[in-house]
Amino acid sequence: MNDHVYPVPADWAERAKINKERYAELYRESLSNPDAFWRREAQRLDWQKPFTKVSESSFDEATFGISWFSDGQLNVSANCIDRHLAERGDQPAIIWEPDSPPEMGGGEGRIITYAQLHEAVCRLANGLKSLGIRKGDRVTIYLPMIPEAAISMLACARIGAIHSVVFGGFSPDSIANRVQDCDSRLIITADEGLRGGKVVPLKANVDEALKLLHGPTVEKVVVVTRTGAGVWMEEGRDLSYEELVAAQSPDCPADVLNAEDPLFILYTSGSTGKPKGVLHTMGGYLTWASMTHEYVFDYRPGEIFWCAADVGWVTGHSYVVYGSLANGATTLMYEGVPNFPDFSRFWQIIDKYQVQIFYAAPTALRALMREGDDWVTKTSRASLRLLGSVGEPINPEAWEWYHRVVGEGRCPIVDTWWQTETGAAMITPMPGATDLKPGSASFPMFGVEPQLVDGDGHVLEGATEGNLVLTRSWPGQMRTVWGDHRRFFETYFTTYRGKYFTGDGCRRDADGYYWITGRVDDVINVSGHRMGTAEVESALVAHAKVAEAAVVGYPHDLKGQGIYAYVTLNANDVPSEALRRDLVQWVRKEIGPIATPDVIQFAPGLPKTRSGKIMRRILRKIAENDVSSLGDTSTLADPSVVADLVANRAGASDKAA
Known part of the structure; x- marks a missing residue:
């Protein structure tokens, strides 16, 4: 396996905000004197009433609760917009690139300054208030990756409404489940979305979702015009976003x-199948998002920062919108996909807008690499x-590949591990600060105290492998599951x-680097040996002909669990029995005989969520013939891949070795 180490480049060590010595000093302080550390870090925000309490958090059942800065008062929207206006009013806050480039009729995109963003957010906040939305009300946002998605989030934050963003590719069922669970009073959607050249019927999906609800919770549906297509507008319930905001004052006090x-x-x-409503709160979350954005990306105000995630998942919340804008960034929003109209789209956008920092998912990178x-x-x-x-x-x-080809060997890579929670x-x-090891998430962020434990909870020291736990709270930690604290x-x-x-x-490892091996339920126990699927x-x-692979366990008469591998080949390579045998030998050589795949199924595609995560639950069911x-x-990026996988499932006689 790869054991190459890339030292911190000299110019980075010299000018970065956090170098090796500073990291060690701040990390030590964040654990030994957390009160002082977080009092100082939280000053990155503007507080309308300063806090006196820092953390009142406990992981023990008798005193359980997560709370940070609890007597402080602030406004997230004002921290992301208003406080930048004096110095950055004319600086671009959001650069928006449409699904298709101009030569294909996609238009020129939009550049929204902080002053323009302030007006747009204030108008929508006033519009929401005119529709009866108040502090604590839930607003569901079901939009494409257009500026109105960020504007809607910030407008809710401005008046204390709680937003619930649902990814613009989710089905009516998924929308209905999420609207029902949090009793949304209002939905903000668009007539249609555009993604990879295809039209997504957003408003029609909302109409279907509302028919599935038990009891009337949604009072209003606000519809943004994206394509201009004629859509059904129900009288008394549905209204035009553009008409709503045009009628409002451009000023809304935060x-x-x-x-x-x-x-x-x-x-x-969730493991039960019922989605979990992860709840984040104002002060701790924004402190955490802002701090990590500044330190992890060594961010300097005015730089063009592109997080290629949708706001429908947490990366988009924290690094397209909240962390970036809190730090006075210019954040890029892209409506489309990496491979449309061709496989150069990401890199063309980087050149077009002179992007300095680019943050993307491995699944997209592997698809482009192939x-x-x-x-x-x-x-x-x-x-x-x-x-x-x-x-x-x-x-x-x-x-x-990312380092050598995309970054030309001159750009460090920050491989970040975190969760919605x-x-x-x-x-x-x-x-x-960090010498890089390809594939390792490296070291904990300030205030994060990881431990590795075995199945019985015994703490494992030194170079070892186990279950990753965190021993203390941090400001950005989720506070509860909505409606279900238990x-x-x-x-x-x-x-x-x-x-x-x-x-x-x-x-x-022996140097203290952390390597995430995958979900614990993705650990396979082969003949008593635990092996991470990753x-x-x-x-x-690592094989020259393989673009992507997903591995799951399945019941095996002799070993307890066998290794079932789904393999997607590079664009110009074709499956064959010879290649199947070659891959088996390759894995044996790379890891050892214990890792020998029992079954290899060649797959044109893998079932992935819209955010790019492989749905191993589905792959396990197919491997088990269940x-x-x-x-x-229906929430998969391409539901059709499942039918292909089922149809071509390897039978019991198709053992690879």
Whole structure:
């Protein structure tokens, strides 16, 4: 496996905000004197009433609760907009690039300054108030990646309404479940969305979703004009976004809100199948998002920052909108996908807007890597100074390609590990402080105290592998599961008493670097040996002909669990029995005979969520031949891949070795 180390470049060590010595000093202080550390860090925000209390958090059942800065008051929207107006009113806050480039009729995009963003947010906030929305009311946002998505989030934050963003590719069922769970009073949507050249019927999906609700909770539907297509507008319920905001004052004073007032609910998949409404609050979340954005990306105000995530998932919340704008950034929003109209789209956008920092998911990078280097190298990318990875562990081969081809060997990569529940980055390199190991998330963020424990909760020291837990609270930690506080405690704090269980397995090497090995339920027990699926996947992807791989366990008569590998080949490679045998031998050589895949199924595509995560639950069901209970596949980026996987499932006789 890859053991290459990339030292901190000399120029980064010299000018970065956080170098090796500073990281060690701040990390030590954040654990030994957390009160002083967080009092200082929280001053990055403007507080209308300063806090006196820092953390009142406990992971123990008798005193359980998460609370930060609880007597302080502030406004998130004002921190992201108003406080920048004097110095940055004319600076671009949001650069928006449409799905299609101008030569294909996509238009020129939009550049919105901080002053323009302030007016847009104030008008919508006043519009929401005119519709009866008040502090604590829930507003569902179901929009494409257009500026109105960020504007809607910030307008809710301005008046204390709680937003729940639902990704613009989700089905009517998914919308209905999320609207019902949090009793949304209002939905903001668009007539249609555009994604990869295809039209997404957003308003029609909302109409269908509202028919599925039990009891009338949604009073109004506000519809943004994106394509101009004629859509059904129900009298008394549906109204035009443009007409609503045009009728409002361009000034809306920001409400004074408590640090522990809810900011947003974001639904994430739960093991029971019922989505969990992850709740984040005002002061702690924004402190965490702002701090990590500044330190992890070494951010300097005015730089063009592109987080290529949708606001429908937490990365978009924290790094497209809140962390970026709190820091006076220019944040880029892109409506489309990496491979439309061609595989150069990301790199063309970087050149067009002179993007300096680019942050994307490994699944997108692997998809682009498999198409060859020419799509990248025919662009300049000279503006880039830092690259980032988010969403899942990046395999070393994709890391090396990202570093060598995209970044031309001159851009450090921050490979960040975190979760919807953690608010922002938790374990991550810092470009001026961390020697990089491809595939490792490296070291904990300030205030984060990770431990590795075995199945019985015994703490494991030194170089080892185990279950990743966190022993103390941090400001960006989720506060509860909406409407089900007991579920919050039982999901995260009962497996290992007094500790937050991440659900992830992790390896710590002799140098103290952390390597995320995948979800603990993605650990395969082969003949008594525990093996993380990520390790086998990385071995497969290291093969020259493999673009992507997903590995799951399945019942095996002799071994207890066997290894079932789904393999997607590079664009010009074709499946064959010879290649199947070659891959088996390759894994044996890379890891050892214990990791020998029992079944290899060649797959043109893998079932992924819209945010790029591989749905291993579905792959496990197919591997186990339990295809009658695959569950709802409508939320997948491409539901059709499931039918292909089922149709071509390897039978018991198709053993690979």
